[in-house]
Amino acid sequence: MDEDVLTTLKILIIGESGVGKSSLLLRFTDDTFDPELAATIGVDFKVKTISVDGNKAKLAIWDTAGQERFRTLTPSYYRGAQGVILVYDVTRRDTFVKLDNWLNELETYCTRNDIVNMLVGNKIDKENREVDRNEGLKFARKHSMLFIEASAKTCDGVQCAFEELVEKIIQTPGLWESENQNKGVKLIHREEGPGGGACGGPEESKMAVPTESWCLGDSSWMPQLSMIVECYKYFVGPGLS
Amino acid sequence: MIAAFDDFQTGLTTRGRCCAEARPRPPLPPSPDALLFFPAYLAPFAALLKMAADSEPESEVFEITDFTTASEWERFISKIEEVLNDWKLIGNSLGKPLEKGVFTSGTWEEKSDEISFADFKFSVTHHYLVQDSTDKEGKDEVLEDVIPQSMQDLLCMNNDFPPRAHCLVRWYGLREFVVIAPAANHDAVLSESKCNLLLSSVSIALGNTGCQVPLFVQIHHKWRRMYVGECQGHGVRTDFEMVHLRKVPNQYTHLSGLLDIFKSKIGCPLTPLPPVSIAIRLTYVLQDWQQYFWPQQPPDIDALVGGEVGGLEFGKLPFGACEDPISELHLATTWPHLTEGIIVDNDVYSDLDPIQAPHWSVRVRKADNPQCLLGDFVTEFFKICRRKESTDEILGRSTFEEEGREIADITHALSKLTEPAPVPIHKLSVSNMVHTAKKKIRKHRGVEESPLNNDVLNTILLFLFPDAASEKPLDGSSAVDNNNPLSESEEYNLYNQFKSAPSDSLTYKLALCLCMINFYHGGLKGVAHLWQEFVLEMRFRWENNFLIPGLASGPPDLRCCLLHQKLQMLNCCIERKKARDEGRKTNTSDMFPGDAGKAGDQLGPDNLKDTDKEKGEVGKSWDSWSDSEEEFFECLSDTEELKGNGQESGKKGGPKETASLKPEGRLHQHGKLTLLHNGEPLYIPVTQEPAPMTEDLLEEQSEVLAKLGTSAEGAHLRARMQSACLLSDMESFKAANPGCFLEDFVRWYSPRDYIEEEVIDEKGNMVLKGELSARMKIPSNMWVEAWETAKPIPARRQRRLFDDTREAEKVLHYLAVQKPADLARHLLPCVIHAAVLKVKEEENLENISLVKKIIKQIITHSSKVLHFPNPEDKKLEEIIHQITNVEAIIARARSLKAKFGTEKCEQEEEKEDLEKFVSCLLEQPEVLVVGAGRGHAGKIIHKLFVNAQRLTESSDEAAAMAPPEEELKRVSSPEERRQNSVSDFPPPAGRELILRTTVPRPAPYSRALPQRMYSVLTKEDFRLAGAFSSDTSFF
């Protein structure tokens, strides 16, 4: 099983306390919703292997406590993450307002700048919505994040959120390292239209992703310093050069 | 059939025979004209070709077992046809006439495919100048009487001698062509018969497909760049032939001889012959720059005075090339448009005076690998990464023997904690420091000299630890000022991208010092020595409560390299130990020393102190990362323990009982909240700071946490392991708020978990009713569990969450065991960082846009490479190589500026032009000299040549020459100069000629078609490349 895993990705879930980070993760890994879930202490950890576009990726997901006091501890887990899921609660505006703080934190502690960020608005099953979907979208676009609304309770958008994130990471060269050298990544061009395939998410959810494609193994990034030598090469015969 | 193959070997065979015999069932019979290969009129060429071929040892590579198997050959031809079809190279489509310079300014692209002849692999490559598709405006209908584009291009004069182009482009002026060459670089098609076979294949394929793009075959060894080829149009054909010789026959060294061969090749039946147009380029090479002395010398190491090494201070990097990075200047003098008879150039006389040439262009040749100081510096440092020796092995003794014993026995070190602190030394003298370390070394090594001498070591240590020289007692003020005005700048924050360390940090400075030691002061030994001194200094500071300077305060910055984090960690330890020691001293003044100076809590005389027994219990059930049972946050000595009511309260723990306790460890009152049971203000307690962590510790921790697995028990255990901080906070909270409930705690700690609702009570009043959130109410959830266990103990009497003694010893041990190679790996990001800053600084002085661009790319590249935990050597080398490259470019710019005297130029306008000219030389392969020999730059170039010539002549003949002034005057007087012009320039290193005409061939009544011959003569070889077209319709 492990042999056909293309890579192991470190994913981080952050956001204010009580927005449903642990619930989203539990829904994704065990496909259950447990109203008896305790508030997270420090960080929690889960693993799941998923397959996106024919690429198997093992996800090591770190669920952090949103609790103010634990926050001095959690930034250390930002290290080396390839993807971050930033969660807010659509029924609590204050959790949305605090997003800026979280982004600041990310910027300060993330060890890499090409990390893929996803914004998730959770608890859309509840009735007393305080944050409009468009507000979330706007925020995500402004900060080059993927965006989706979800409900850990009803399962809406959860699977899709993780899949989309992983797909984006795999499409970002240099962000991950293959565990199996001879196995290339299968980049399947998805043509399901603007919705982004299975997710049926909005077009915007896919657009605002940092797209700098740069491959580590590629040395074509250098301009031709050999320019001058090169013209000698073409200058008649080896004699002059 | 095998016999036929042997026949081919014996001599010149016509293509006709070859075709006829080797191809029993040709798919389409080739037109009769295709059967001609070396007709009689090409005899001179054929003979030359044969000469060239004979000079090669006959090492056959292109071997086909069954050479004449028709199917193999047929298959080969049809594969060529297939490729031509695939690439849609069929038919004639005329593009725009070629614009001037488009070969250089336009984009060339190529497409490749592989085909094989039996099992011999060939690559087929289509080279073409990218043209707007609109150029080929729908001329799909076949134009019967239009000759192929390539034939027309043979005559085009707009792109003669392109600065950069494929050789076939240079030779034939083609915008598009296909080359078939052996796929492997060492493969070659050598024998004539095989060359013929290939050429026949090409001819047949062109004929069958109607492709009008010239098709070439590369023969002989690749380095010779021998191509033969063909281009076919409707009733017309051009043969591309080539001669390449090591020695030039005398008659071909000048224009008149070449005109003769051109005419005889054309064999034009007309008289008089239509005029031949001529383009000539003579290239002169200047190698002697003696009049200009390259100033950069390697810094003088011995001149070390007050921290300067030949102008180099510690903490600075050297820069520049040690040799002239510009080795040659090539001046190409061109006569783009001459007609026969205008100019005389034969074996006795020549009108071709470079000064008179209408076009001058210049290119420079850079020294292959100029020795560059910065590049060398970094490269040498990088080499340390591969050394295997430990510090001890290098220094030839057990350096850390004494310390080692202490380090190994941490418990011993821990016991030191209870001993009174050593008497603080207020003035730390560097020479003292050096002295002690030296003594230790001597002790071990006897009379042997230590690698670094005292002066150097003193200077470095003073540079690294400037606080040691100051008269003031040491305190925290020496830490890096976080409000540094620099700190916001992009440049300053580069460490963030490189994972190095801030440029004003100790770590960064250390990296630079080690770099310099490695290069100038004893290499690896010096590095080992300095490192050992450094580690001793670190221990000294820990033991004596002196903060390490040059490090930002606070927890380790995970954006920096691990070594930097370790030093920051050590500083955290020193800070806490210092606070504790000072707290102990000032105990009587009742001041709580605070956690990182945060709290100002009154320490009453009736302090409570839990018994060790109780502590032990707590430790067992809520043990966390810290397993040192005896260490308390505040180390009060046992004698201070006072009898109190702590014990009972701890055991019973109910709010009713504890409510009567005296509150302790309050930080300040919470703004609004009051305790639920009695309405008293809720106090925020003084809490313990969480333990600072370096990235390796975090890694370890998260590994342990991850290992617990994803089961419910695992998750529970994980939470429990991380709950030390929660428990500690609960205890502090309880101590500060006697009689409080979990609800009180949650309202402060996790307000969202306390849900308040407005309800209407019996009396009809709106009241706020609050309760814990559902998840907090789950029975025996960890929060509740922790709350029940927590006893009211203020932070200062809790067990320490962070054991500074232990962590400090761990760091010191870690430092002590680092080999020079480890050290170099730790610090390489800092060195690269410094090198990039250096290159940037130097570039600023020169302002070279090319360099700006490359530096940006290096930064992007480096930040990606250095962020991986163990960057590959190859990638690191690449970065270093690019830095060296940039250094060389800057050095080259300086060299050129000096040579052309841009600084000396007085006229502002001329100076500007000259600067532009120089920067063009750096960026473009070839630069036009405005005004040729009469322009400002042209005059300077002329002078350079004259000077070089004078030097050679004066060394050749000892005869006295005219003084330079006079000679230069002579330069400006044309008549005089004409007489002496021979001596102004050396003989040309390259003579290139293009002869062109349009004549009917082979018969007078044939169509007049383009004919062209290119020739180049250098010292080492001679090449003729001819393209001769003929009318095939009526012949």
Ligand SMILES: Nc1nc2c(ncn2[C@@H]2O[C@H](COP(=O)(O)OP(=O)(O)OP(=O)(O)O)[C@@H](O)[C@H]2O)c(=O)[nH]1
């Ligand atoms: N209705 C509804 N409730 C949810 C949903 N997701 C989570 N919850 C509830 O919200 C509360 C908090 O969920 P958690 O998953 O523990 O929140 P968290 O973000 O992990 O909180 P911390 O661990 O404190 O950072 C729980 O009571 C969940 O049952 C959802 O999608 N819909």
Ligand SMILES: [Mg+2]
């Ligand atoms: Mg949680």
